[in-house]
Amino acid sequence: MSNMRNISTRLSILVNLSILWPCILSLNFMNIRTQEMNKGNHIRVKRGWVWEPLYVTEEQEVKKPMYVGQLKTDSDGHDDSIKYVLFGDGAGSIFVMNEYSGKISVLKKLDREEKPFYTLRAQARNRYTGVPVETESEFVIKVLDINDNEPKFINEPYIAEVLEMSPEGTYVTQVIATDKDDPTNGNNARVVYSILQGQPQFSIEIKSGIIRVGSQMDRETKDQYQVIVQAKDMIGEPGALSTTTTVIINVLDVNDNAPKFPQKTYEMSIIESGIAGDIVGTLLAYDIDIGKNAEITYSIEERGDYNMFNISTDSLTQEGIITLNKLVDFESRNRRYNIQVRAENTNKPELFDTATIRIYVVDVDEPPVFLERQYFMEIPENATVGSYVGSVTAKDPDNTNAIIRYDILHSKFSGLFEIEPNNGSVFTIKSLDREVDYWHNITVTATEAKFPALVSHVAVFIRVMDVNDNAPQLQSLPDIYVCEKARIGQTVYTVTAADKDEPKPSQPFSFTQPPEESINANFTIADNGDNTATILTAQEGYSFQDNPLFYLTVIISDNGTPALSSTSTITIKVCDCGIDNNTQSCGKGGYFFTFMNSGVVIAIAVFILLILVLALLVHVRFRKNPNMISEKGEDLKENIVKYDDEGGGEEDTEAFDITGLRHHTVMRERKPKRTIRTDIQSMYRLSLGLGPDVAIFKEFLSEKLEEANTDATVLPLDYLHCYAFEGTGSLSGSLSSLSFTEANVSEIDSYY
Template sequence: MRILSTWNSILLELYILWPCIMSMSFFNLPAQELKLENHVRVKRGWSWEPLHVTEEQEVKKPMYVGQLKTDSDGHDGAIRYVLFGDGAGTIFVMNEYSGKISVLKKLDREEKPFYTLRAQAINRFTGVPVEAESEFVIKVLDINDNEPKFNNEPYIADVSEMSSKGTYVTQVIATDKDDPTHGNNARLVYSILQGQPQFSIEIKSGIIRVDSQIDRETKAQYQVIVQVKDMIGDIGALSATTTVVINVLDVNDNAPKFQQKTYEMSIIESVTIGEIVGTILADDIDIGKNAEIIYSIEERGDYNMFNINTDSLTQEGIITLNKLVDFESRSRRYNIQVRAENKYNPELFDTATIRVYVVDVDEPPVFLEREYVMEILESSAVGSHVGSVTAKDPDDTDTIIRYSILKNKHYRLFDIHPSNGSIFTLKSLDREVDLWHNLTVTATEAKTPAYVSYVHVYIRVMDVNDNAPQFQSISDIYVCEKARLGQPVHTVTAIDKDEPNLSHPFSFTQPQDEYTNANFTITDNRDNTATILTAQDGYSSQDNLLFYLTVIISDNGTPSLSSTSTLTIKVCDCGIDNNTEFCGKGGFFFKFVNSGAIVGISIFILLVLVLALLVHVRCRKNQNRISEKGEDLKENIVTYDDEGGGEEDTEAFDITGLRQQTVMRERKPKRTIRTDIQSMYRLSLGLGPDVAIFKEFLSEKLEEANTDTSVLPLDYLHCYAFEGTGSPSGSLSSLSFTETNVSETDLYY
């Protein structure tokens, strides 16, 4: 290739310089000189070296390119060289004395690959041309200064799924502005950066082919990133990338699948032939014509009772009634088996069973399923969709169904869309609080609210790793004073409220700062337990009775959760057998209590008991004394509840106890009283009032009470506790009056 490139350059220069050669003085020689041409070698008038400039060179001052000169130049300054043509004076200059050519500025081969110039040699003194005008070329040499560019972007291609390896997909083409004849500057290679192993590319041509089997149902579109480099990918090569979008075309390779294996439908006995019983739908994950389905009823069961047709728009199977049904006279349930097969490939099919129930008129809506089981993650946000329930009205397919949730302990956590039966959350859920939520959903006819149907919805809360592991209940941990280095002390177990498949196994570690100076270490047993080991020989309860071990427990969830706990390890004298069971049964307590302390504590407890017994006996005696007085007082008060008979009544008991008690009387309305009667209450307490005055006072009050008709009469027994001592007036009670002294007013009351 390099030899061919050199010959091309020589031929190009000969082609350019051929007119100059033809116009040289060799062909204008006089006739006498032509006669000697077979005998004398004639020299060429002009001579020059190859002229070329490398592109993108920075030119701060004129840079030498080459030299033109004539054989007639005697180097005496008589010849003046003149430069004409493309770029003369602006890009190239020539020294008029030496014929040396220089370039003035940086050149770009991609803008202009060569410059055609002319030169002339003139006698400086006579102005006569010494040589004929000559034309020459200055070539701009290429460098790798242009990165390759992809043509015809963007690239979009199609390929059928299941295509075999090596199947042609498309071709990408890139070009480079650098000189393809000069080195490897424009020699390109292709590679794939993204899109393997499904596709590969030919390194020189850029043809993309299938390299492994592809499935449209797995991925319908690929974005393949292709890179191109010049200089055959050598060091210093320039590169470019492009994205090829490859669409995977569908192939009819999937069978239709029913959404349910068993469908339940219902019809009322009054429906006519041809009426729609229900619809079923089988899904085909292929697209376009490859997803077209034909439904049919297999010849088994009650196949002659119904027909099925395919809706070309929705691809549903519409089941219609073929014969009349009677709720009272025949079976109330019909079983048929339907088949959904691919329209263009009958070998691709699926089957389902349909149960048609005949119901009497005026029936409530019927749910499509007898019960619903739904699942939702406990981390789902409030308002997340849980699932849907669907009910149909067997009486009228156009009846609007309204859904609601019956109130129970879980109904406040969920709500349901009244029109479409979609269930969504109202509050955050926690699997560790409630794993299952049981709801009862009702479906009611909008036109006839009395017709209501019910269905149970069981919602399972799926676990997420949201609980950190914790230690299980830990008993007291003891270490013997004579324990050796590396000896097991205790085995601890961790638990996690999350499900085991999310959190197990646990890992047990110590903080780094405590691990280096630890008195104990912990070893992970890889079965959610860990063993505490001693980290030294021997322990002293006198120096340090308690040790603390910090343990970090981490689960295996995503993300991993951890908790930090501190274990307390007690040092114990385990005796000769070096057994910690002694510590657990009281050895730890008696470690601090010697025999003398036990005797002292026993004596103190005995003294406290004796003192409590003495206090109890003393209190019982005082209580008996008080009760005896209380019995006398209570007996007299209860027995004598009238006004009494004066001295005769007071002789039966000691009234001294009553005098020692202060009787608080209610405040009475102010009345006009006689001023000469002073402190009748004090007189009644035994101060010895004047008998005549006191008798007159009582008579006045009695008459006032008997004649007052505005209020109910009051028995003076309720107003006066007693009459006092030494009263000669006798009884003042109205009960002692005779019939002759009772007026009509008294009888009224």
């Protein structure tokens, strides 16, 4: 124990010497330089300052002024005539100087990390005169460091990653700690690193703080480590200070594990009524890797019944979904299927595992099954009601062999047929007609007698076979013409026949004439053998005037069993086909013009000529008096008055004030009535058969209009005004009972 204390004391002395060594060298150098100068120049050296090395150890408790050192001049005679004065950094507050002795004391605890040294100035004066005895001198009081600061980690927190199975020595991360102590003062700031927790998986370099892999790790065993690192100053010597930090190291996954099935054999089941695509079951293989390294792809190996099922991979759950690929049947011999499933790593197929799956077929009560997918039946259209059409058959696929009942679903054709519920025989219940519907589609159901919910359906197509029950008929014919100048054997028209029965190309229709018409016939008919016949002329020329129309009887027969025939009459019109002897012009002119002869044409021409002569006379008359029509037109335009309001007669005058209907904008002064002239000379106009003279008639209307506009007792505007005027010049005199004299006018006015 005493040896340890001696060693500690010696180390402290060495530390202090190392700190003061620069000052000692400086003083020695100054003394040597002064001596050399004195030797060289033989000049008397002036007296100066004398002081000790000045330093204060940090963190010392100071209860009273603590002595640091002394400054004095060699001219001090110890008679108190010299006054020492201290200036500079911390003078008076931190450091004080005895003005008589020059001793310096510190007043409080210092912290090197806060301030490592203080620069001060000292002055020596004559106490009585105040004159400086020595020049002002600058000196330094150094704060000696002690190990009072522990290391501190920077850049926390520390999180690192490393791949699993990484080899030893792989770099992981680096930690760094700093110490505020003086790095030049011994080992106070020299830090070393060590791992307190995390070995042997990790190691650390003692000086740099670099963490490396200490041994290989398996992520599937442990995927995260918390490594505790210690930083210690003074190179770990006694009295050193330390601190710790936690480094979180995540182990990254490497694709080094194959998928594994929890068990090697699985059992599943599927009902026999399942259809292709139904899910049989699911299975899951586990890969202890993570992320993409754990992706699995499933497949069925080509062993056993591999083609009966499919398997797919659910990318979300990583499950293998087994589905039915082909239909299964419990009643067959195969009631169990074996397949082998392979689960391989998607990104590394060489990593895989296999499992065997046994799939059992489960029996279910199935509906009846028809022996055929669809049925085709035939029946002739002339079959009697109740005739047998055909049969359908269904069987129970289960082992129970249940009783089956048949029925027909309701449709528009279901009313024509019925089915025997016990044996599936189909019969007709109404008459059939191929020309109305030649195909009938019905749906037959088969139901288990004990379980009506088990129903099957099948389509039955019934074809109605044709029977020759329709005679051929001529198709619609246009107007047929024959030219008057036609020659014997000339083609008039080609007719076509059609039959509603099913066409039989090998059995064409036949066209004939009645025997009584074949003798001395005007036309003959030639059968073309292709369901058409050609009408030919049988005489030389035809006369419209003698016989404008001819009738041709045609007998059309089919070759069915039994054969049917029909008789049709064709009308042939005689036409003057013109120079080119073409019947096309006959259809354009119409049948009416066939009766027109040359006399009629001449009469029409004379009539048209008379109309033209009359039009010419009117034209000449208008040219002689061109203003006649225009004047009449103007007069008519001026005297047309439109009334939109309908009056109510005499009673209407009490309904509203009629004065508002008067035309006030044309009121003029009342003028005396003029005597109407009756001696108008118009003999010339009478000779032409025209009406009264326009000028006189216009004057008459003007006077009447003026009287109506100025008369306060005029009739309402909606009252009908009658103006009568008879032209003069008639030799027989007037036949009218009206005379427009003043007396008559007065009577009319007073009457109204």
